[in-house]
Amino acid sequence: MTLLSPSTPVATAQADASTPAHAVTVINGYSRQWWKEAVVYQIYPRSFQDSNGDGIGDLNGITSRLDYLQKLGINVIWLSPHFDSPNADNGYDIRDYRKVMTEFGTMADFDRMLAGIKQRHMRLIIDLVVNHTSDEHRWFQESRKSRTNPYRDYYIWRDGRPNPSAPHGFDPPNNYPSYFSGSAWQWDDTTKQFYLHLFAVKQPDLNWENPKVRQEVYSLMRFWLDKGVDGFRMDVIPLISKIPGLPDLSPEQLKDPSKVWANGPRRDEFLQEMNREVLSKYDDMSVGEAIGIGLAETHNIVGEDRHELSEIFNFDATRIGAKGGYEYAPLNLPDLKAIYSAHARVLGKQDWDTVFLGNHDMSRVVSRWGDVSTPENRALSAKMLQTMVLTLRGTAYLYQGDELGMTNYPWTKISEFNDIEVQNRFKTDVASGRMTEQQLIQGAAAYGRDNSRTPMQWDTTKNAGFSSGTKTWQPVNPNYTTINAASQVNDPDSIYSFNRQMIALRHSDPAFxxxxxxxxxxxxxxxxxxxxxxxxxxxxxxxxxxxxxxxxxxxxxxxxxxxxxxxxxxxxxxxxxxxxxxxxxxxxxxxx
CATH class of the missing domain: 2.60.40.1180 (Golgi alpha-mannosidase II)
Structure with a gap:
């Protein structure tokens, strides 16, 4: 039996709220879908390939490397945000959803890249970041002008709590903490109110209670789907429904606010509306970043009878051993196995899973769970970990460079880190004495997000072949002279070649x-x-x-x-x- 490829014709049916957009075959009780059979490769565009020497990866750089991905056996490319952005959070703060980031190129470059992907019988999904925008987005610029502005209710504004000793005379409206440290509320002097930002100050949360906001989102989704993209990875999508009245979190809830924020009362209503108005009308895939969603709640979002999303990322496996912040206990294998067994037991035939060990928000998996003590052990452990990803149930995801066994960067100074999370922790946790600067460096060096964002290591030339420029936006790992694509693509014993064989084996039999x-x-x-x-x-x-x-x-x-x-x-x-x-x-x- 041949698995579905992007070029495999699929019968379609008239789409409505109760009918999927494409007819399906049932295998072992599961509906057969191309996105279940896919191996997805995530590209972080700033770090993949620079084509013009400015030290920043771009769309033309990605286009130049498509043959590499096709040879690997990839079915779907997931492109991290490529939209116009001031880059307060490396593209996850969007200024214009219908414009390409200047550093990445033009819309013509995007169209050329998309055409190249299709020509190679691959598909493309892009990031959908709609819990928040940039504070430079036109909607927010209007919203903050006055309390009566037509865009005021596109965002979440509240009066503060009077406190004569507080800055501006007010405390924030509640005790919500930001994921990036400090309060989730920012005072705006123009209208004398606070706005909500669960992430960075420059990432104000959208007000999904406003139907105009939802229609704006559905419109921009149609724009990209009509252009030919095949779906979306949805950033922190469970957070879109806020708790009515925005009450203070209890001390117990403050230990993990995500569990509260991800389970707002209208989350499923909003996602079902999104599916009904947009997703059900295309042969697409949708994968949600399921921050705060437990395994027991997964069916509510991915169950085919629920008509919401195709699948979600559950972080139970990748967060195993987490103690908070950058503290992790060593991997306990029975605990890891128990997670996958629980997934097999809890998720039914109408549900679908994802399998991944790395992405742009994690350290390098071979440094985290493998063995980088010797080149031989690094290669063996990288292959072993990828074997697991490619043989477990669920859509398999690879992060760029993991097919080469790329490792963490040897960070030594706070100034080397680009990640806003590290910089904010330095301003808050180190400044307050909760941790020393060295403790923060050690934690971020082992588990920080910047590890996955160093430039792709293509060859042994200047800047690992990533850029011809004098400086790259992130430092190149000095081990690029021994860990690079050029040395692996044609080596039958390399990590790349093993991944290629493992992907081919997965594609060869639907049992996987x-x-x-x-x-x-x-x-x-x-x-x-x-x-x-x-x-x-x-x-x-x-x-x-x-x-x-x-x-x-x-x-x-x-x-x-x-x-x-x-x-x-x-x-x-x-x-x-x-x-x-x-x-x-x-x-x-x-x-x-």
């Missing part, structure tokens, strides 16, 4: 997409072993999550089967073996 999942040894501290089964097709995946070798007896004395792909060149274990001799960071995929 629609097959049942079973963890065979949930409590083992070192080995993650599970099956994917669809009809007569059964695959056994074996992962050694450590640098220690292990002799492992298969449960029930069963035979391993035929080895389809492993991250070592060979194995001494015969196909009928019931005992496996796993080497450090070894991964194997068997057909049983």
């Amino acid at each position: 997409v629609y097959g049942d999942y079973q963890d065979l040894d949930p409590k083992h501290q070192q080995v993650f072993i599970y099956t994917r089964t669809l009809g007569s097709a059964k695959y056994l995946v074996v992962l050694n999550f450590s640098k220690q070798p292990v002799e492992y007896s298969l449960p029930g004395g069963s035979a391993a089967g035929q080895l389809k792909l492993g991250n070592y060149r060979d194995t001494s274990d015969a196909p009928g073996s019931s005992t496996l001799h796993l080497r450090p960071w070894e991964s194997r995929v068997y057909r049983q």
Whole structure:
């Protein structure tokens, strides 16, 4: 059976609130969709490829590298924000939704890139950032002019609480904290009120209670879908419905405000309206950044009977061990396995999942969970981690550079960090004495977002082949001379080549997409072993999550089967073996 590709014709049906935009086949109880079968590659445009020497990646740079992605086997490209922005939060503060950021190029460049993607039988999804805009957006510029301005209710304005000793004589309207430190309220002197910004001061939250705002959003979505994009990754989309009256959070709620903010009373109503008016009318995919959404609530957003989104990012796996801020406990493998088992148990046939270990908001996965102590262990552990991503149930996502085993940057000074979160923590946490400057540097160096935003490492030339300019917007990791695409693309033993083979294996059999999942040894501290089964097709995946070798007896004395792909060149274990001799960071995929 051939999996759906972008060029596979799909029958369509008249779209309405109760009918999906495209007819489907059912496999193992799941509706067959192209976005379920896709392997998605996230591009952070500022850091992918600079075509004009200004040190900033751009759209023409992406176009020049499409053959690289096609060779890898990617089906869908997810492009992080490319819209006009003052870049207070690297593009997630949008000034004009219908204009391309000047540093990235022009709309003609976007159209050329999109055409190149389609010609290579790939698809494109773009970021939809509509919980907030930039404070430089025309709507907000109008909104702040007066309390009676027609755009006033496009945003959330409130009177402060009188306090003669506070700046301006008022405290903020409530105790909401910003994700980027400090209060989520900003005083505006023109109209003597505060506006809400759950993120940066320059990112005021939109007022989704206003139907005009919602129609503006649906209009801009149609603009891009009509242009030919295939859907959206929706930034912090659960936060769009605010709690009525905006009451103070309790001390318990302040430990994780996301759980409150993500479950506003009209969230599902708004998403269903979005689906009804826009998404249901296109053969698209929609993936929500499900900040604050637990596994138990996932069906409410992705269930096909709910008519909201295609899928969401659940961060349970990637946040495992998180203690708050940049503090993490070492990975406990049984805890990780329990998360994937819970997903298999809780999510039903009408739901769909995502599998990912990296994105633009995380440190490099091989530095976080792998082993960068030696080049050999880095390569082996990177391959092992990607084996897991590409064999678990759910749409698989790769972040740029992970297919090369790119690592964290060796940060040593606060001034080196570009991330607004790090800079704000320095102004608040270090200034208040909650942590030392060195503690912040160590935490951000290990887990900060800037690690994933350093330039893509293409070759051994100047600036790793990313830019011909004298300076890049983020520093290039000095290990680019040994970790780069040019040295890996044609090397059959490289991380890139292994990813290419693993993606091809995933595409070769729908068992990897629609097959049942079973963890065979949930409590083992070192080995993650599970099956994917669809009809007569059964695959056994074996992962050694450590640098220690292990002799492992298969449960029930069963035979391993035929080895389809492993991250070592060979194995001494015969196909009928019931005992496996796993080497450090070894991964194997068997057909049983």
